[in-house]
Amino acid sequence: MGEELKLLGVWGSPFSRRVEIALKIKGVEYEYSEEDLFHNKSALLLEYNPVHKKIPVLVHNGKPIAESLVILEYIDETWKDSPLLPQDPYERAIARFWAKFLDEKCVPAVWKSCMSVGPEREKAQEEALEFLSTLEGELKGKKFFGGETVGFVDIVANFVGHWTGVLQEMAGVDILTEDKFPVLCKWAEEFQNCPVIKENLPPRDKLLAFFKAQRETITNFYKNKV
């Protein structure tokens, strides 16, 4: 019996790309379906993620899994080659901690630094610098968050590794710069040059053009969601 694996995603979403990176690292074949989030969510998406109506959603043999971090752990538990999370429970707890820190603190702060205006933007910028500094401290001495190879936290940090550079260029702000964050910037370069990662990141110029053109639509869409 063939295995049926489908990913509902969006080409420009870091959350969606995380899942693709994980599947590619595991060497798992899947069918990809691009969603139109702004105008026309598919019936399939609404059926498979009725609670949040968001991407990414991974559908494995007809059963859906939503929330990118949950999906990543599911992938790791289902396909055991090339583990993403460490085996030791304590190391796993640390990895999960940093993944949560990235999603709850870093991503919203960087996003608002670039997409907001006025005092909200200023406050977000201060926070972004603080959070990235914490992240840099965690990375010191290691090639990747996962050690010698890309792991769970590195994949979750894709927003920092790729999207941050694009967003700050579009917004004309300086957040992730080499003078402030030499370790993080070096990591971002290594991250982007990893063969599996490289093939699974949206092209920089396409992403930049998209954010520039769609800035207003995106800001309105994500108001109160990030």
Added chain:
Amino acid sequence: MAEEVILLDFWPSLFGMRARIALREKGVEFDMREEDLSNKSPLLLKMNPVHKKIPVLIHNGKPVCESLIMVQYIDETWGPESPLLPSDPHERARAKFWADYVDKKIYPALRTIVGEAKEAAKNEYIECLKVLEGELGDKAYFGGERFGYVDVSLIPFYSWFYTLETLANFSIREECPKLVAWAKRCLQRESVAKSLPDQYKLYDFILSSRRRISLNK
């Protein structure tokens, strides 16, 4: 070698309750240390330098932070014969999804009710509880027959029911009878009964905190 398990906690904390329940479910002896959040201990600041928050689980000197991460750590470290998470990857993913829902939806709604007690906040809270009630269905627990991860993540919120009902003037039993029945079922477990504070004591505490906060403005 003796094991040292310390929980830095604060008795009304929903998140602390989760850790207490999980440890007790596994029969782990632990030293629960009450923190004064207006005067955080050097140990807390050292063990959770990033967030400086409770709860913090310190196992043989090593800290684990964030309640759901803690519950998973507890599940993976102790009592493999009584797992909180199911073994099937899809069921595990489902449990993690719903615990995440509690954090993303129920907790913020609760905070808004306590902060403003407005109609909109109450309605959001009820709506989210109803989604959870829908997921529970006619099962004894969220995972089926066994008390598990999602139950641990949500049951602490029961201790806040009286506070919310009184502040926002509504009856959770009327809105979500199955959920209240589930809560009573969970409370029959020693681990839960020991880990949740008395609802009325909590209400008094919230009232006096609010008074203190508004006096300090």
